[in-house]
Amino acid sequence: MNNDELLRRDLAVLWHPCTQMKDHESLPLIPIRRGEGVWLEDFDGNRYLDAISSWWVNLFGHANPSINQAIRDQLERLEHVILAGFGHQPAIELAERLVALTPQPLTRCFYTDNGSSAVEVALKMSFHYWRNHGQPRRTRFISLSGSYHGETLGALAVGDVALYKETYGPLLLEPIIVPSPDAWNREPGERAADVAERRFAAMEAALEQHSGEVCAVIVEPLVQCAGGMRMYDPVYLTRLREACDRHNVHLIADEIAVGFGRTGTLFACEQAGISPDFLCLSKGLTGGYLPLAAVLTSDDVYRAFYDDYTTLRAFLHSHSYTGNPLGCAAALATLDLFEQQPVLERNRQLAAHMGRAFAHLADHPHVGEVRQTGMILAAEMVRDKASREPYPWQERRGLTVYRHALERGALLRPLGNVVYLMPPYVITEAQIDRLAEVASAGITRATTD
Ligand SMILES: *Cc1c(COP(=O)(O)O)cnc(C)c1O
Numbered sequence: 001m002n003n004d005e006l007l008r009r010d011l012a013v014l015w016h017p018c019t020q021m022k023d024h025e026s027l028p029l030i031p032i033r034r035g036e037g038v039w040l041e042d043f044d045g046n047r048y049l050d051a052i053s054s055w056w057v058n059l060f061g062h063a064n065p066s067i068n069q070a071i072r073d074q075l076e077r078l079e080h081v082i083l084a085g086f087g088h089q090p091a092i093e094l095a096e097r098l099v100a101l102t103p104q105p106l107t108r109c110f111y112t113d114n115g116s117s118a119v120e121v122a123l124k125m126s127f128h129y130w131r132n133h134g135q136p137r138r139t140r141f142i143s144l145s146g147s148y149h150g151e152t153l154g155a156l157a158v159g160d161v162a163l164y165k166e167t168y169g170p171l172l173l174e175p176i177i178v179p180s181p182d183a184w185n186r187e188p189g190e191r192a193a194d195v196a197e198r199r200f201a202a203m204e205a206a207l208e209q210h211s212g213e214v215c216a217v218i219v220e221p222l223v224q225c226a227g228g229m230r231m232y233d234p235v236y237l238t239r240l241r242e243a244c245d246r247h248n249v250h251l252i253a254d255e256i257a258v259g260f261g262r263t264g265t266l267f268a269c270e271q272a273g274i275s276p277d278f279l280c281l282s283k284g285l286t287g288g289y290l291p292l293a294a295v296l297t298s299d300d301v302y303r304a305f306y307d308d309y310t311t312l313r314a315f316l317h318s319h320s321y322t323g324n325p326l327g328c329a330a331a332l333a334t335l336d337l338f339e340q341q342p343v344l345e346r347n348r349q350l351a352a353h354m355g356r357a358f359a360h361l362a363d364h365p366h367v368g369e370v371r372q373t374g375m376i377l378a379a380e381m382v383r384d385k386a387s388r389e390p391y392p393w394q395e396r397r398g399l400t401v402y403r404h405a406l407e408r409g410a411l412l413r414p415l416g417n418v419v420y421l422m423p424p425y426v427i428t429e430a431q432i433d434r435l436a437e438v439a440s441a442g443i444t445r446a447t448t449d
Contacts, residue, residue: 003044004412006031030406035062038427039410048411051435053424055255056225058288060337061426067287070333074326083111083323090328097335098294103268106296110315111323115256115282116150118293119218121317122278123154125301126216126250132304132313135212142206142217144180147160148220148226149254158218161227166331176210178202180224182379184369196236203240216250216277221268224375225257228418229378230369237272250277256293260284260334261344261425262266264351264374277301286423287334292327344427347375353429357436364440366447378420379439381447391417396447404442410435412442419443
């Protein structure tokens with residue numbers, strides 16, 4: 001079996017995610033035979049350094065021995081069981097550990113199958129909470145410009161990335177979108193914290209104006225990932241928590257991408273010293289192995305649903321694979337690695353090295369900014385450095401970087417004009433240096449007309 005044969009069979013039957021399939025008339029699809037650590041290997045024996053953790057899910061490398069073993073062990077005992085009316089040890093233990101790891105008031109764990117469905121659950125639970133409290137007029141959600149919360153209709157609706165959302169507009173509920181505190185929008189002389197403070201005024205105004213009709217505010221703490229790895233100061237979250245309390249609305253923290261150490265702390269909310277009313281987790285939860293997600297919430301929320309069956313106050317939401325034991329076992333093995341190894345401390349060193357290795361790119365004539373939060377680093381390509389005028393999306397400059405990297409054995413998958421690194425935590429400093437070289441040369445190639 002080789003790449004060509006598999007590629008032919010693949011294109012005959014598969015419809016790939018987030019892909020204009022016609023692109024594959026000229027862009028080779030890469031069938032992967034095996035993975036190990038940061039490496040992916042195709043059927044012709046080419047290797048690719050997975051600099052984006054396979055869509056931000058992988059934490060401790062591909063084929064991690066201890067996670068592999070945990071899944072094998074679980075497989076011998078129980079592959080799956082209905083979670084309504086029944087339970088199992090991995091689901092219980094994982095919920096206990098997540099409750100212990102997350103900030104104080106979060107005491108309940110509801111499982112779903114992926115990030116989008118976790119967001120759906122948080123939205124539905126918040127709405128339903130207010131309804132159970134005799135406030136059915138609360139039907140709206142506030143979110144930030146440039147945010148991303150998934151692709152199912154509810155999650156898509158509260159996001160704001162036009163590329164994914166615009167087409168489906170007629171199908172979607174309408175959120176109240178307020179300007180993001182994204183530090184990219186700073187005025188000359190302004191710091192990230194100043195942008196956050198300035199932009200918070202719009203959030204405050206929206207909460208004021210829509211008082212009594214809002215269920216919750218939903219945000220991606222610190223980094224708006226799919227929106228282009230845009231970053232903001234934690235002070236925004238501190239202000240937001242205080243304002244949500246004052247206006248009596250829920251705060252939903254979508255840490256699906258930034259949870260589990262990505263931003264430098266185990267959860268991004270910690271950097272603002274806050275706790276949300278709903279915390280959505282997925283992606284890194286299973287170390288990048290299996291689809292599993294969790295929504296953590298408070299006892300206050302839980303109690304609003306706890307009543308006699310006939311009052312119809314229960315949360316009757318379910319997914320077939322809710323709390324899958326194999327997924328929970330992978331998650332437990334992932335949490336073990338956080339416990340056994342100084343992961344966050346090692347990440348601080350790796351992050352510092354990433355910063356040093358990519359610093360020179362800030363001087364590139366077509367890089368508007370190099371920004372970083374923990375283990376996420378991004379370089380944004382611009383047509384004009386002074387005005388930060390972007391390249392038109394139709395030019396697909398990022399695709400040139402993608403191709404360039406593949407030819408040099410790296411998987412970089414820019415988001416439009418934004419080239420970024422979000423590597424597995426087992427990457428080495430030498431591998432980071434190599435990625436910096438590949439990314440720099442790729443950016444130069446993509447921006448030389
Ligand atoms: C990826 C992502 C989601 C959606 O998760 P899926 O598992 O892809 O459905 C939601 N929110 C954020 C912030 C994400 O990055």
